[in-house]
Amino acid sequence: MPILIPIDDPDDPRIAPYRDVRERDLVGREGRFIAEGAVVVRSLVAATGHRALSLLIADKRADALAPLLARLPADTPVYTAGQALLDRVVGFPLHRGILALGEQAPGPSADALLAAMPARARVVMLFGIGNHDNLGGIFRNAAAFGADGVILDSGCCDPFYRKALRVSVGATLLVPTARLAAGEDPLALLDAHGFEAVALSPSGGETLARLVPPRRAALLFGSEGPGLPPALLARARSVRIPMAGDFDSLNVATTSGIVLHHCASDAPEERP
Amino acid sequence: MPILIPIDDPDDPRIAPYRDVRERDLVGREGRFIAEGAVVVRSLVAATGHRALSLLIADKRADALAPLLARLPADTPVYTAGQALLDRVVGFPLHRGILALGEQAPGPSADALLAAMPARARVVMLFGIGNHDNLGGIFRNAAAFGADGVILDSGCCDPFYRKALRVSVGATLLVPTARLAAGEDPLALLDAHGFEAVALSPSGGETLARLVPPRRAALLFGSEGPGLPPALLARARSVRIPMAGDFDSLNVATTSGIVLHHCASDAPEERP
Known part of the structure; x- marks a missing residue:
């Protein structure tokens, strides 16, 4: 079970990949991607090859998400923040309360x-x-x-x-x-x-x-x-x-x- | 073929039903609706019962839309405007260049x-x-x-x-x-x-x-x-x-x- 890492500064560099998610969607992402919502993050955890580099979740959702988090490698950073900070960093109201930064496995030909x-x-x-x-x-x-x-x-x-x-x-x-x-x-x-x-x-x-x-x-x-x-x-x-x-x-x-x-x-x- | 009616004042009351379309989507529309894009407007023209009360189109699209407009009753007002005025009235960039205000036929039980x-x-x-x-x-x-x-x-x-x-x-x-x-x-x-x-x-x-x-x-x-x-x-x-x-x-x-x-x-x- 990864350790939860509370974030209280919106400029904390550890959560920089989650900043202004919508704008980042459109620029070169070099094999990285954002998974949004528990269903997609669950697929990421279950996937072969692709892996979660980190997660960012609403602290109020930590308990409900515990079974999912328990399936992550123990060294995956899971950042938690209040909803207001989360919305501000991400750039829109993150109702789903959970994002992951993923890394694509190299695809086969x-x-x-x-x-x-x-x-x-x-x-x-x-x-x-x-x-x-x-x-x-x-x-x-x-x-x-x-x-x-x-x-x-x-x-x-x-x-x-x-x-x-x-x-x-x-x-x-x-x-x-x-x-x-x-x-x-x-x-x-x-x-x-x-x-x-x-x-x-x-x-x-x-x-x-x-x-x-x-x-x-x-x-x-x-x-x-x-x-x-x-x-x-x-x-x-x-x-x-x-x-x-x-x-x-x-x-x-x-x-x-x-x-x-x-x-x-x-x-x-x-x-x- | 309806006569085209140029609009050059964004506050012209004749186009009031098209103002801030997104906000109006959410309030009581009392049997009226907005049809967006040529495909939907074509269905409105072909529909039985439902009817177009008026159209608002980008003037640059008038020629391309002529065959569709020709199928409207001659007394249907078709307002035309420049793209900038259109976008301002509607409240978002109206790439499709055509809206109609429709009236629903009373549905059967x-x-x-x-x-x-x-x-x-x-x-x-x-x-x-x-x-x-x-x-x-x-x-x-x-x-x-x-x-x-x-x-x-x-x-x-x-x-x-x-x-x-x-x-x-x-x-x-x-x-x-x-x-x-x-x-x-x-x-x-x-x-x-x-x-x-x-x-x-x-x-x-x-x-x-x-x-x-x-x-x-x-x-x-x-x-x-x-x-x-x-x-x-x-x-x-x-x-x-x-x-x-x-x-x-x-x-x-x-x-x-x-x-x-x-x-x-x-x-x-x-x-x-």
């Missing part, structure tokens, strides 16, 4: 991530997802349905951004993740590892309900609006989710949930 | 809404959904999958709140909606109209993938966290979405998308 997957696997591959809510939502679904990993192209935003982490309810810290290298051909990479690419698109050639998921399935999603790059769509098996009338619009995180549920339900142990 | 539905129908029934993002997301899914209506209990927030409307991409204005009356028994009401209640719960008795949707199906969702009221769950057929390992968490809007997709896919024309 997409190639190494795919190579490590089991014979029956599902990987989510994302192109140009620039909205943190959507990215966080997709990670949450990936964790909920046991996807084996998420691969991001260079057009995706950062899943370790505070809001994406929060919307993912910590899933970002639990699901193995890799970035495509510059110039890497995603379909050639998938093919090399025996994955079949299934590209989601409103103009897809078959409906999701009829899809029998490949044993090694890569599920490809593009951003709302532009969707997947046409050059990529032209080379992949494409699947659509039929919609009613002229209301042709599903949120991409919701779409990922529908697709992952379909693939998970089609596993032999779930088939009616 | 839940009883009347159910009575008007076809023999094969799906209604979404919501309990305690207090988050505008989630409520908007559920409406978006209801529209995308052609649900016949949405019924809200008294614990749900307002789907006509600006943010809920925006997240719904206007679906709130298109999907028939009713509120349960105080003390009304939702299950007795459904039963009286021949609807079978299917209650979503992590502890549900059967899995969604095995559910053959009833011809008249009511799909019941509760808020994240507490879920559906236990007294209601105890009396309804309950269904769960299996999740991986110990990550037992799906967003309620995503859940509604998964369930509505399953029910839509199971319609005879979609069955493999």
